[in-house]
Amino acid sequence: MANRVVAKILIVLLLGATLVAHPSTPLRTAPGQVEGQGGVQPTNSLPNPYRTVENYFKMPDGRTWGSTSAVEIDKDGRSIWVGERCGANTCAGSNLPSILKFDASGKLVRSFGGGMLIFPHGIFVDRDGNIWVTDGQDNAPRAPGTVASTLAGPPPGATKGNQVFKFSPEGKLLMTLGTPGGAAAPGFFYQPNDILVAPNGSIFVSEGHGGANSRILKFSKDGKLIKTWGTKGSGDGQLDGPHALAMDSQGRLFVGDRSNNRIVIFDQEGRQLAVWPQFSRPSGVYIDKRDVIYVADSESESVSRNHDGWKRGIRVGSARDGSVTAFIPDPVDKTTGTSAAEGVAADADGNIYGAEVGPKALKKYVRAPGAAAARTLPRTPDGKPDLQGIWQVRSRAAYDLEDHPARYGMPAGRSVVEGDVIPYQPWAAAKKRENFERRTTADPLAQCYLPGVPRIMYMEYPFQIFQTRDHVAIAFEWQQVFRMIYTNGSRPALPLPFWMGDSRGRWEGDTLTVDVTNHNDHTWFDMAGNFHSDALHVVERYVMVDADTIRYEADIDDPKVFTRPWKISMPLQRQKDVTRVLEYQCRAEMEEANGDFKPDSRTWYQKGSSSAVPAVAQQVRATAPAVASVALRRMPDGKPDLSGLFQADAGGANWGFEPHNEPFTPGGRGVLVDPPSGGLPYQPWAKEEKVNRNLPERGYDDPTAHCFAGGVPRSLYVPSPFHIVQTPAYVLILLERMSWRIVPLDGRPHLPDTMRLWQGDSLGHWEGDTLVIQTTNLNGKTWLNEVGDVVSHAETVVERFTPASADTIQYEATVNDPIVFTRPWTIAMPLKRQEGELLEVACLEDNQDLQHLKDVRDGSRK
Amino acid sequence: MTGRVWLATILYCAMASHAAAHHSFSAEFDINKPVTLTGTVTMVRWSNPHGWIYIDVKDANGKVVNWAFETAAANQLYRRGWRPEDIPTGTVVTIDGWLARNGSPMANTDKLVLPDGRKLLGPAANAGPPTP
Numbered sequence: 001m002a003n004r005v006v007a008k009i010l011i012v013l014l015l016g017a018t019l020v021a022h023p024s025t026p027l028r029t030a031p032g033q034v035e036g037q038g039g040v041q042p043t044n045s046l047p048n049p050y051r052t053v054e055n056y057f058k059m060p061d062g063r064t065w066g067s068t069s070a071v072e073i074d075k076d077g078r079s080i081w082v083g084e085r086c087g088a089n090t091c092a093g094s095n096l097p098s099i100l101k102f103d104a105s106g107k108l109v110r111s112f113g114g115g116m117l118i119f120p121h122g123i124f125v126d127r128d129g130n131i132w133v134t135d136g137q138d139n140a141p142r143a144p145g146t147v148a149s150t151l152a153g154p155p156p157g158a159t160k161g162n163q164v165f166k167f168s169p170e171g172k173l174l175m176t177l178g179t180p181g182g183a184a185a186p187g188f189f190y191q192p193n194d195i196l197v198a199p200n201g202s203i204f205v206s207e208g209h210g211g212a213n214s215r216i217l218k219f220s221k222d223g224k225l226i227k228t229w230g231t232k233g234s235g236d237g238q239l240d241g242p243h244a245l246a247m248d249s250q251g252r253l254f255v256g257d258r259s260n261n262r263i264v265i266f267d268q269e270g271r272q273l274a275v276w277p278q279f280s281r282p283s284g285v286y287i288d289k290r291d292v293i294y295v296a297d298s299e300s301e302s303v304s305r306n307h308d309g310w311k312r313g314i315r316v317g318s319a320r321d322g323s324v325t326a327f328i329p330d331p332v333d334k335t336t337g338t339s340a341a342e343g344v345a346a347d348a349d350g351n352i353y354g355a356e357v358g359p360k361a362l363k364k365y366v367r368a369p370g371a372a373a374a375r376t377l378p379r380t381p382d383g384k385p386d387l388q389g390i391w392q393v394r395s396r397a398a399y400d401l402e403d404h405p406a407r408y409g410m411p412a413g414r415s416v417v418e419g420d421v422i423p424y425q426p427w428a429a430a431k432k433r434e435n436f437e438r439r440t441t442a443d444p445l446a447q448c449y450l451p452g453v454p455r456i457m458y459m460e461y462p463f464q465i466f467q468t469r470d471h472v473a474i475a476f477e478w479q480q481v482f483r484m485i486y487t488n489g490s491r492p493a494l495p496l497p498f499w500m501g502d503s504r505g506r507w508e509g510d511t512l513t514v515d516v517t518n519h520n521d522h523t524w525f526d527m528a529g530n531f532h533s534d535a536l537h538v539v540e541r542y543v544m545v546d547a548d549t550i551r552y553e554a555d556i557d558d559p560k561v562f563t564r565p566w567k568i569s570m571p572l573q574r575q576k577d578v579t580r581v582l583e584y585q586c587r588a589e590m591e592e593a594n595g596d597f598k599p600d601s602r603t604w605y606q607k608g609s610s611s612a613v614p615a616v617a618q619q620v621r622a623t624a625p626a627v628a629s630v631a632l633r634r635m636p637d638g639k640p641d642l643s644g645l646f647q648a649d650a651g652g653a654n655w656g657f658e659p660h661n662e663p664f665t666p667g668g669r670g671v672l673v674d675p676p677s678g679g680l681p682y683q684p685w686a687k688e689e690k691v692n693r694n695l696p697e698r699g700y701d702d703p704t705a706h707c708f709a710g711g712v713p714r715s716l717y718v719p720s721p722f723h724i725v726q727t728p729a730y731v732l733i734l735l736e737r738m739s740w741r742i743v744p745l746d747g748r749p750h751l752p753d754t755m756r757l758w759q760g761d762s763l764g765h766w767e768g769d770t771l772v773i774q775t776t777n778l779n780g781k782t783w784l785n786e787v788g789d790v791v792s793h794a795e796t797v798v799e800r801f802t803p804a805s806a807d808t809i810q811y812e813a814t815v816n817d818p819i820v821f822t823r824p825w826t827i828a829m830p831l832k833r834q835e836g837e838l839l840e841v842a843c844l845e846d847n848q849d850l851q852h853l854k855d856v857r858d859g860s861r862k
Numbered sequence: 863m864t865g866r867v868w869l870a871t872i873l874y875c876a877m878a879s880h881a882a883a884h885h886s887f888s889a890e891f892d893i894n895k896p897v898t899l900t901g902t903v904t905m906v907r908w909s910n911p912h913g914w915i916y917i918d919v920k921d922a923n924g925k926v927v928n929w930a931f932e933t934a935a936a937n938q939l940y941r942r943g944w945r946p947e948d949i950p951t952g953t954v955v956t957i958d959g960w961l962a963r964n965g966s967p968m969a970n971t972d973k974l975v976l977p978d979g980r981k982l983l984g985p986a987a988n989a990g991p992p993t994p
Binding site for chain 2: 117494599610662665671694695696697699700702707720736786787836839840841842843845846847848849850852854855856859
């Protein structure tokens with residue numbers, strides 16, 4: 001026997017050598033996959049982000065755990081099914097029930113199958129929740145020393161075993177495949193290892209545990225044999241102990257070809273698609289709904305000595321691209337027997353279950369703080385994962401959540417939907433098809449409307465996350481949209497729909513879970529027209545996988561549109577080379593491109609006009625009031641805490657800085673403090689321009705009438721509130737008119753002069769208790785107010801925020817613009833803390849005024 | 863204070879002192895062309911940047927014209943406690959306002975009187991900080 005084994009190893013090695021010598025061998029056909037098993041380095045040095053939970057599953061009193069290789073997750077995604085060998089490594093002679101169901105807490109809730117099976121080996125739960133089990137041995141009497149590998153069928157006298165059973169979830173026997181006691185080919189089975197039922201009902205069984213047979217059998221859903229493939233061997237199309245079966249979301253059949261130290265991937269007709277050696281020697285293979293693959297190696301360097309250098313344990317990776325990302329090593333170092341898990345499964349939360357034959361145990365593995373990856377996560381002072389930074393999705397989900405080929409303007413991409421199909425109701429499927437046909441005009445984003453949640457999260461634009469104890473705020477490049485996620489335990493304040501919904505988050509361990517409600521029925525999920533109603537409820541989960549990766553998941557429920565809830569997931573990646581989220585003012589760019597918003601060469605920045613911009617140094621009035629005696633809110637670092645909802649007591653600044661009292665506009669007390677008299681110090685041309693802009697036919701030209709961003713300082717004194725989010729490194733101003741200002745406090749330089757922005761490039765620093773913000777790189781497209789006060793691209797601004805009390809900030813802005821003014825000037829007003837929360841001004845949703853203003857303009861030209 | 867008086871106070875505050883303007887009102891409406899109309903509410907748009915109340919008005923010849931009256935932004939109305947059910951369709955209202963410059967049947971709302979006497983007051987442009 002020993003010689004035979006050596007000969008077999010030699011054959012394997014020779015074949016391996018042949019493969020290395022001929023990398024174009026048809027054995028490996030899928031592109032991008034690992035070449036040549038002989039050339040693969042052992043995948044032992046991977047992080048183990050899991051913590052092992054032993055003795056989680058409780059046997060009833062008087063019963064102890066026997067060997068088990070059969071473990072599977074219930075249809076509910078949480079309960080665990082096990083085939084257990086009656087306290088020993090066989091159920092021969094025992095009447096104990098061998099098929100056990102545990103709930104998610106580890107409590108035994110159902111058991112059946114007593115006296116029916118000899119050697120429960122493989123287990124599967126089909127989509128209807130039925131339990132399928134293989135019985136891998138028989139009850140034939142065997143003389144000591146009988147060598148199973150010489151046999152291609154059961155020895156004489158077998159009356160039981162070598163069959164496959166289908167049970168209802170309650171344990172009622174529904175179907176039996178195979179002959180009691182077994183049969184040799186062309187009959188079946190002899191040593192059936194594993195069972196799998198495809199979504200279409202086709203049944204696959206892998207056979208041959210060391211006997212002379214090794215093959216896959218395919219049956220129709222009613223149990224009729226359709227075909228078989230595979231003979232014993234290590235060549236192309238051969239198998240040696242096909243110990244485990246799994247299927248990915250594409251319907252590819254993964255066979256754990258154990259004694260060949262490889263996974264072989266077939267289509268459902270038995271055509272070989274790929275060979276993967278990188279998951280080591282597969283005793284167990286499991287693929288979850290997200291195509292995460294889990295592979296258990298219980299034999300390398302122990303039972304098997306033809307795979308030295310590879311460690312036993314559970315490897316985790318991607319069934320899509322074959323990457324191996326994590327490894328749970330066998331705690332036992334040296335042994336000659338089977339050790340660690342032979343069977344493996346993972347529940348809907350990603351917990352792994354390993355069924356062990358040698359150690360006679362079922363172990364649970366959980367991702368947890370304290371595990372390797374969790375230890376390396378950046379964390380906030382209160383211990384939460386620190387999600388702050390600039391991120392962008394790595395996915396083509398923005399084009400179509402489902403698998404999609406390329407179309408014009410729509411690159412191809414793989415599905416981010418669990419199970420790959422969005423479960424529309426019939427009417428909604430028709431509506432989606434109609435949306436798709438009309439997508440270039442019907443997509444709400446074609447009009448630059450707000451994208452909604454979750455769509456904004458996977459658009460291919462960067463965004464920056466800011467995190468405090470009470471809020472997670474996200475500022476997006478696209479249209480300067482933002483999200484305010486309240487993590488302060490509050491609930492939605494108003495029962496109203498919003499384009500971006502209402503977001504309330506909570507930390508569950510290291511996971512940020514966000515309930516997004518109050519959706520309108522206008523937004524889409526993607527460019528392909530996938531849609532929802534106002535009954536949409538989204539539950540997002542932000543799971544920091546490592547310092548530079550967040551797994552973003554969203555459960556999507558909308559009973560008006562879908563037949564059941566569904567789920568998407570995709571990675572967000574830290575954009576390490578991006579230091580600044582820029583602006584994509586979609587609507588402004590659209591109107592500039594189509595001529596509705598026309599350039600003004602006197603004020604707009606044009607490349608090359610940079611020489612007109614002076615150095616930033618300004619004559620800032622030294623007016624910082626003494627505040628030391630006032631009780632202020634303060635941050636842990638002692639800086640004033642400016643955070644919260646504020647609105648300017650603006651003195652009518654949006655209708656002029658000098659005192660005014662005209663019909664239709666609120667009276668103004670005047671906010672200009674320097675120069676103290678004489679009004680704004682205009683250059684002559686600009687004074688004339690201001691008067692012209694105040695004519696009715698110029699009302700159309702005010703950018704805010706188009707819903708564009710207000711610029712600096714106007715955004716703060718338009719009659720809308722804003723929320724200040726303050727961290728040690730940033731001040732973020734979220735403007736209710738759906739725009740933002742990100743103000744870094746880290747002393748970085750300004751953007752190069754050629755970069756021009758509606759809200760400019762703002763940098764902040766503290767001078768005592770005063771926050772000073774210096775803004776440059778403005779684009780000169782904004783007006784200072786509705787009466788047409790002028791600024792150009794030469795504008796620079798120094799703003800001073802000085803807390804005057806717990807609820808009041810004294811605000812000053814000094815504007816310098818030598819193209820428009822003869823000297824710098826300064827306005828001042830208090831900012832007052834407000835009750836309540838930001839609402840959402842989706843200004844484009846019903847901006848009828850713009851057309852009316854256009855009518856007036858066009859009428860004046862007749 | 864009765865509920866009705868309380869609500870009237872809310873409505874007054876909403877319209878008189880806390881509308882959000884995002885464009886020049888004198889460019890869109892004509893202060894020299896006041897108008898008073900009575901009609902039946904056909905639709906109220908609780909939208910941004912302004913809300914709109916639509917009423918059917920019968921002229922001297924019996925012809926019905928649907929007029930649009932601009933109000934403050936929906937957000938500002940909501941903040942002051944307004945809800946869509948306060949002005950259901952079918953309500954007969956009288957509105958004072960100023961005509962649009964573009965000549966369409968449209969005006970800016972100065973004062974709206976509901977059948978029970980509650981009033982919305984103030985042009986949509988009359989914005990300012992929230993009253994205490």
